Amino acid sequence: MAENLLEVTDLTVRFGGLTAVNKFDIAVQRGTIHALIGPNGAGKSTTFNCISRFYEPTAGRILLNGVDVTRSPASAMAGLGVARTFQNLELFGELTVFENVMIGAHVHAGRSWADALSARPSGVVDHIEHLLQRTGLTAYRNTVARNLDFGHQKLLELARALAIRPRLLLLDEPAAGLRNREIAALDALLTDLCRREGITILLVEHVMQLVMAISDRVTVLNFGTKIAEGTPDEVRNDPSVIEAYLGQEMVHA
Amino acid sequence: MSDKSVLMFPRPKSDTPGLAKPGSMLLTQGALMALGAAALIVLPFLVTGYVLYIANLLLVFIVLCLGLHLVIGETGQFALAHAAFYGIGIYTSGLAGNALGWPFPLSMLLAGLVAGAVGLVIGAVALRMRDIYLALATFAFGEAMQWVFLNWDQVTGGPNGLRISPARLGSLEVLTDRQAYPVVVIVALLMIVLTVVISRSRLGRSFRAVRESDVAAMAMGIPVRRAKITAFGLSAFYAGIAGSMFATFSTYIHPDSLGFQTTILVLTMVVVGGLGSITGAVGGAIVFGLISEFLRQTPSYQEIIYGLILIVFMMYAPRGLFAFVRDLMGRMARG
Amino acid sequence: MTIDVVFLFLQQGVASGLVIGSVYALIALAIVVIFKTSEVPNFSQGEMVMAAGYIALYLLVFRSMPLWIVMPATILAAYAGAALFRRLVLNQVARANGSPVNLVIATLGLSYVLRGFVRQTGFGDTPRSFPPVIEPQSIMIGQAAVTTLDLVILTTAVLVMAAFFWMFKYTKIGRAMRAVGMNPKAAQLVGVDLTRIHMIVWGLSGGISAIAALLISPKVLMTADMGSIVTMGFAAAIVGGFTSLPGAVVGGFLIGIIENFVGLFISSRAIVLAPFVAIMLVLVIRPQGLFGGRVEIKKV
Numbered sequence: 046m047a048e049n050l051l052e053v054t055d056l057t058v059r060f061g062g063l064t065a066v067n068k069f070d071i072a073v074q075r076g077t078i079h080a081l082i083g084p085n086g087a088g089k090s091t092t093f094n095c096i097s098r099f100y101e102p103t104a105g106r107i108l109l110n111g112v113d114v115t116r117s118p119a120s121a122m123a124g125l126g127v128a129r130t131f132q133n134l135e136l137f138g139e140l141t142v143f144e145n146v147m148i149g150a151h152v153h154a155g156r157s158w159a160d161a162l163s164a165r166p167s168g169v170v171d172h173i174e175h176l177l178q179r180t181g182l183t184a185y186r187n188t189v190a191r192n193l194d195f196g197h198q199k200l201l202e203l204a205r206a207l208a209i210r211p212r213l214l215l216l217d218e219p220a221a222g223l224r225n226r227e228i229a230a231l232d233a234l235l236t237d238l239c240r241r242e243g244i245t246i247l248l249v250e251h252v253m254q255l256v257m258a259i260s261d262r263v264t265v266l267n268f269g270t271k272i273a274e275g276t277p278d279e280v281r282n283d284p285s286v287i288e289a290y291l292g293q294e295m296v297h298a
Numbered sequence: 299m300s301d302k303s304v305l306m307f308p309r310p311k312s313d314t315p316g317l318a319k320p321g322s323m324l325l326t327q328g329a330l331m332a333l334g335a336a337a338l339i340v341l342p343f344l345v346t347g348y349v350l351y352i353a354n355l356l357l358v359f360i361v362l363c364l365g366l367h368l369v370i371g372e373t374g375q376f377a378l379a380h381a382a383f384y385g386i387g388i389y390t391s392g393l394a395g396n397a398l399g400w401p402f403p404l405s406m407l408l409a410g411l412v413a414g415a416v417g418l419v420i421g422a423v424a425l426r427m428r429d430i431y432l433a434l435a436t437f438a439f440g441e442a443m444q445w446v447f448l449n450w451d452q453v454t455g456g457p458n459g460l461r462i463s464p465a466r467l468g469s470l471e472v473l474t475d476r477q478a479y480p481v482v483v484i485v486a487l488l489m490i491v492l493t494v495v496i497s498r499s500r501l502g503r504s505f506r507a508v509r510e511s512d513v514a515a516m517a518m519g520i521p522v523r524r525a526k527i528t529a530f531g532l533s534a535f536y537a538g539i540a541g542s543m544f545a546t547f548s549t550y551i552h553p554d555s556l557g558f559q560t561t562i563l564v565l566t567m568v569v570v571g572g573l574g575s576i577t578g579a580v581g582g583a584i585v586f587g588l589i590s591e592f593l594r595q596t597p598s599y600q601e602i603i604y605g606l607i608l609i610v611f612m613m614y615a616p617r618g619l620f621a622f623v624r625d626l627m628g629r630m631a632r633g
Numbered sequence: 634m635t636i637d638v639v640f641l642f643l644q645q646g647v648a649s650g651l652v653i654g655s656v657y658a659l660i661a662l663a664i665v666v667i668f669k670t671s672e673v674p675n676f677s678q679g680e681m682v683m684a685a686g687y688i689a690l691y692l693l694v695f696r697s698m699p700l701w702i703v704m705p706a707t708i709l710a711a712y713a714g715a716a717l718f719r720r721l722v723l724n725q726v727a728r729a730n731g732s733p734v735n736l737v738i739a740t741l742g743l744s745y746v747l748r749g750f751v752r753q754t755g756f757g758d759t760p761r762s763f764p765p766v767i768e769p770q771s772i773m774i775g776q777a778a779v780t781t782l783d784l785v786i787l788t789t790a791v792l793v794m795a796a797f798f799w800m801f802k803y804t805k806i807g808r809a810m811r812a813v814g815m816n817p818k819a820a821q822l823v824g825v826d827l828t829r830i831h832m833i834v835w836g837l838s839g840g841i842s843a844i845a846a847l848l849i850s851p852k853v854l855m856t857a858d859m860g861s862i863v864t865m866g867f868a869a870a871i872v873g874g875f876t877s878l879p880g881a882v883v884g885g886f887l888i889g890i891i892e893n894f895v896g897l898f899i900s901s902r903a904i905v906l907a908p909f910v911a912i913m914l915v916l917v918i919r920p921q922g923l924f925g926g927r928v929e930i931k932k933v
Contacts, residue, residue: 123519137510148507152519154500164498376734423913427920430674433737434867435912441864442909449902562741569738602753605745612739613725
């Protein structure tokens with residue numbers, strides 16, 4: 046078992062003439078929360094989308110638990126224990142909360158013919174109930190996802206991702222648009238997932254309050270290049286980080 | 299089970315809109331089904347052969363609609379070659395019966411499988427690029443197939459049409475609409491059950507996931523392209539089965555009835571019934587099947603009426619007639 | 634088939650193919666400009682051509698209007714009709730439920746209404762022919778025989794396409810259209826009126842369809858089903874990549890030439906199969922089309 050659950054080396058992404066990410070390395074240790082931050086347009090989301098295999102990197106290698114997944118299709122990642130959420134919410138809008146989470150369990154719902162044919166496969170139903178309860182969505186189970194308020198939609202995305210039973214959870218701006226007390230709850234939930242269940246989390250985030258509170262390690266990107274990496278404290282005091290953020294993001298910190 | 303992490307989120311109010319009451323719904327559904335089953339059983343004892351012919355035809359349309367429902371309603375993929383697969387089904391089962399003397403259950407299965415296989419090939423090629431290419435490629439495929447039906451004289455009889463010999467099972471021969479009716483009813487019911495099973499299954503969930511958001515579906519481990527091709531292949535299979543159902547009670551088929559108009563007729567049924575619901579597909583087939591039977595008297599208005607129905611429903615009732623009525627009744631109940 | 638005949642057929646196929654292909658190119662252009670700005674393949678494009686053809690026929694034959702009035706009147710009517718359909722119908726469809734499939738179904742509905750209407754008026758019940766606009770004279774180009782009418786068709790189509798490209802590239806409206814095609818939300822943010830641009834796009838698409846109708850009608854027997862010419866337009870658009878305007882033009886000429894080759898070398902009955910075979914071949918060999926780049930990755 047490799048020490049790093051995720052290892053990205055030399056990742057480069059070019060769109061036409063524009064280099065979005067340049068020779069970027071990141072290693073995410075098993076059982077930690079790792080944040081990827083940087084000013085707008087720094088290449089965070091591009092990196093994130095390469096790791097979840099939605100974008101094709103121009104060069105570089107992505108290792109998951111020591112296995113090369115650089116060319117794996119995006120739909121293979123769930124089966125490998127990688128779950129993700131989306132920056133701009135990609136719920137199954139016309140489906141109920143329950144069905145959304147049920148589809149999250151897609152890779153676990155086909156163990157037997159009976160399970161594959163069932164609307165409530167026995168192997169996953171208990172876990173889904175547990176996830177609904179944990180995210181406070183039990184009472185909304187039959188509500189159509191589109192009709193939830195924004196905070197609950199974000200939670201639903203999280204519950205759906207957790208239904209994959211991930212080893213690695215990729216979160217794209219989980220706190221964006223949430224109110225302060227919702228962020229506090231998210232903080233508690235993520236910490237709990239990592240510390241008690243050993244889920245490794247990599248998050249892209251702008252809300253520094255959350256990043257600084259829960260991360261074990263922080264990597265800072267600017268103009269597609271890594272400019273700093275370390276504990277939250279180290280990164281906070283790094284002059285190059287302060288310079289990169291000057292005049293924009295530090296207002297959040 | 300950790301409950302503490304959620305305490306900070308506002309608790310939902312006790313009565314959330316959208317919460318269904320499963321008990322009463324099951325009851326009405328069960329009652330409706332029992333009623334429908336009873337009607338299907340007593341029908342042949344009450345009515346004339348012509349009415350039974352219409353009933354057979356409506357049952358064929360139901361299966362056609364279920365097929366289109368799977369690909370458009372469940373998976374959100376637009377396909378326009380339903381009439382072509384229907385035709386493949388008719389000719390395959392007709393020929394298996396005419397030339398090979400196969401018993402009809404076998405030739406029906408063959409019809410479904412041949413249509414489904416052609417569908418898989420077309421789908422696999424068309425879905426390599428944009429989703430909408432499926433619509434364009436199937437549109438062109440439909441035109442091409444109608445040409446094949448018209449010109450492949452040895453197999454289809456070309457412009458003279460093809461006489462279909464009676465369906466056979468051992469020494470049994472299906473000679474009239476009345477004799478065909480039980481066969482057609484049973485196959486239609488089987489196809490309805492199959493649709494319900496698919497829709498509730500993991501496969502059905504993956505179809506709906508693809509319809510709602512293909513990127514999220516991919517992140518959940520659903521191979522999106524394969525799901526789309528599967529849905530399209532299944533819809534072709536349904537159309538093939540529908541064709542073989544038609545071949546059990548019909549004695550003659552002409553390529554003229556296998557063109558784009560038939561595809562549009564089925565599309566109109568599914569849209570009018572309500573995209574995305576099995577009840578809608580079945581209800582649309584019945585309601586609109588009857589309307590189109592009446593409209594046959596005035597073929598010149600038919601096109602305008604189909605067209606207007608499609609436009610008006612898309613403008614004001616995109617979820618179909620049944621959802622529209624339900625919404626309306628809900629709104630009236632609330633005052 | 635001797636080598637001489639092959640050579641003759643090749644020349645004739647290319648010459649006739651370029652003429653009819655120029656009309657396909659116009660139709661493909663009309664399809665692609667709508668798809669580029671709203672992701673909707675317009676299934677009523679063929680019936681727009683057909684309806685415009687009948688408007689021209691009505692004005693010319695039944696109202697005895699002179700050609701110099703009939704032509705602009707037809708183009709204007711098609712422009713207005715298409716723009717109004719976008720404004721009054723499609724806007725409402727998009728509001729009711731933004732699924733692109735619904736918009737496509739609405740265009741299918743329009744195609745049926747137009748065809749049914751033309752049949753209903755009584756003009757569409759028998760095949761009719763358009764009066765000869767100019768005296769057709771035969772001209773030999775190499776060994777290929779074309780008519781003066783053919784040359785007028787080709788020249789007009791090329792001029793219209795040139796004007797369209799100029800408009801698309803250099804005018805303010807054209808820039809706004811390109812912006813909407815790339816990113817509607819961003820375009821709206823910088824002050825582009827989406828409703829207006831969509832109306833203009835549909836209007837232009839209708840106008841181009843009308844020009845295609847004016848060019849093709851003298852060459853064919855007119856029936857209410859002549860909208861099926863759109864299959865050639867779709868094939869041309871797919872060959873060109875479906876989002877590329879130059880691709881649509883090249884695709885149009887290619888489909889025209891292929892159609893003529895199929896007719897000359899194989900059988901005129903097999904022409905119906907040409908667009909389907911062309912579409913499938915492109916999707917197998919080069920699914921992005923001749924001019925299409927990669928499909929843009931959806932931003933997530």
